[in-house]
Amino acid sequence: MVFSDKVLVCRDCGEKFTFTAGEQEFYFEKGFENAPARCPECRRARRQQNGLRSRGPRERKMYDVVCDGCGQMTTVPFEPNGSKPVYCQECYRSRRPNRSWA
Secondary structure, eight states, rough: OOOOEEEEETTTTTEEEEEEEHHHHHHHHTOOOOOSSSHHHHHEEEEEEETTOSSOOOOOOOOOOOOTOOOOOOEESSSSSSSOOOOHHHHHHHSOOOOOOO
């Protein structure tokens, strides 16, 4: 299949951008059926707005809690709502069922 550059209009900013033959070939190989609706700058801005950073890990909010097993202070990556016990890593591991895959 032969591809040629196409000029498209960005859905967000209304600016024209080029959907290159190489990009079209990539989309075709990946099975994408639709051309991009946003220019590269608007796509990048949308990813950042949605928290999908292109570099580095996302920073996760941690919550200080008291372990329901041993009573020690620990941190967890979710906000406990009181409906279930919260354990430190050591107590959590000791309560998990032993899984052997032998």
